[in-house]
Amino acid sequence: MKPYLDAPTSVPGPGRTALLLVNLGTPDAPTSAAVRRYLAQFLHDHRVVELTRWLWCPLLHFVILPLRSPKVARKYATVWMQGGSPLLVYGQRLARQMQHALPDVQVRLAMRYGNPSVPDVLRQLQAEGMQRLLVLPLYPQYSASTTAAVYDAVSQELATWRRTPELRLVADYHLDPGWLDALEARVRAHWDLHGRADRLLMSFHGLPKRFEAAGDPYPRQCEAGARALAARLELADQDWLLTYQSRFGREEWLQPYTDKTLERLAGEGVRTVDVVCPGFASDCLETLEEIAVENDEVFRHAGGEVLRYISALNDEPGHVAALSALARRHLQGWPH
Ligand SMILES: C=CC1=C(C)c2cc3[nH]c(cc4nc(cc5[nH]c(cc1n2)c(C)c5CCC(=O)O)C(CCC(=O)O)=C4C)c(C)c3C=C
Numbered sequence: 001m002k003p004y005l006d007a008p009t010s011v012p013g014p015g016r017t018a019l020l021l022v023n024l025g026t027p028d029a030p031t032s033a034a035v036r037r038y039l040a041q042f043l044h045d046h047r048v049v050e051l052t053r054w055l056w057c058p059l060l061h062f063v064i065l066p067l068r069s070p071k072v073a074r075k076y077a078t079v080w081m082q083g084g085s086p087l088l089v090y091g092q093r094l095a096r097q098m099q100h101a102l103p104d105v106q107v108r109l110a111m112r113y114g115n116p117s118v119p120d121v122l123r124q125l126q127a128e129g130m131q132r133l134l135v136l137p138l139y140p141q142y143s144a145s146t147t148a149a150v151y152d153a154v155s156q157e158l159a160t161w162r163r164t165p166e167l168r169l170v171a172d173y174h175l176d177p178g179w180l181d182a183l184e185a186r187v188r189a190h191w192d193l194h195g196r197a198d199r200l201l202m203s204f205h206g207l208p209k210r211f212e213a214a215g216d217p218y219p220r221q222c223e224a225g226a227r228a229l230a231a232r233l234e235l236a237d238q239d240w241l242l243t244y245q246s247r248f249g250r251e252e253w254l255q256p257y258t259d260k261t262l263e264r265l266a267g268e269g270v271r272t273v274d275v276v277c278p279g280f281a282s283d284c285l286e287t288l289e290e291i292a293v294e295n296d297e298v299f300r301h302a303g304g305e306v307l308r309y310i311s312a313l314n315d316e317p318g319h320v321a322a323l324s325a326l327a328r329r330h331l332q333g334w335p336h
Pocket residue numbers: 024025026027039047048049068072085087139143145146205206207208246248279280283284285286
């Protein structure tokens with residue numbers, strides 16, 4: 001029998017209720033070794049890659065990690081910030097702002113893969129006397145590959161505790177009015193500054209098409225959120241498009257693909273596009289590099305003139321307010 005991690009005998013600190021924000025994760029450094037460590041953890045998760053390990057492990061260890069790690073490390077180096085990876089830096093700023101908005105709750109950020117890890121942060125909270133835990137995965141749309149993987153990490157850690165906290169898990173917030181308000185304001189602020197492009201592209205992280213057939217609600221939630229945002233922005237059908245980015249591997253992913261759509265639009269004579277990525281709570285490699293650099297090149301190479309990337313909500317006051325209000329609602333009925 002595995003020994004359980006015992007609760008501390010005296011419970012210090014004011015916060016009995018904790019809010020754990022969890023994002024996907026990121027390497028500790030923009031180096032090949034650090035990226036390899038991170039990708040190895042990420043791509044071993046059965047929620048992310050469902051292939052049998054007899055097949056996947058040799059491919060991962062002998063082909064994907066050696067080839068991909070140095071390449072991806074070079075990309076991370078181009079977006080790296082003073083305090084680390086953008087995903088981590090913006091996440092920490094968001095957590096800090098939300099702590100101000102929720103002073104009676106201990107607000108922490110963890111990463112599903114890499115650091116600060118979910119087990120490490122949960123143990124810190126346990127040492128501080130946590131009795132109730134609300135987990136808010138920073139994914140507006142639910143997917144088994146992201147949201148459920150966060151649930152797994154939390155429950156795997158709590159399975160080793162003798163005294164577990166009361167637990168609530170947020171599934172998604174893809175139609176949350178406060179979150180939509182923040183997104184709408186973000187796009188309108190961009191338009192006020194730069195004017196409107198010919199099209200607004202709403203680009204979401206993709207998923208193998210197989211996930212949709214298996215019942216993952218992700219694509220439906222992306223569509224519903226995109227339609228709601230378009231309605232708030234008073235866009236006509238021909239003025240906006242929903243696309244999926246960040247394909248990984250050879251199989252078919254959700255379509256239409258972002259890069260192919262940009263090529264097509266340029267070919268049809270569209271000169272300018274604004275791109276917003278409503279599935280990313282924080283800017284990261286997939287927005288700052290893949291959209292703002294790679295897809296900008298794709299669009300211009302195909303004859304487009306300007307691709308303007310509209311940054312993620314990050315630690316904007318509207319985002320802080322929306323997620324804090326959302327957390328408040330989920331905390332209802334719990335004493336602090
Ligand atoms: C926002 C939702 C996300 C979904 C859904 C998602 C699914 C998914 N991703 C991969 C493979 C990779 N994703 C990578 C990076 C990455 N993915 C998300 C979000 C979602 N992924 C974020 C926020 C990030 C950025 C991390 C950062 O540090 O900036 C990567 C790593 C980068 C690379 O090697 O290209 C991979 C790999 C799969 C296979 C998948 C669904 C099954």
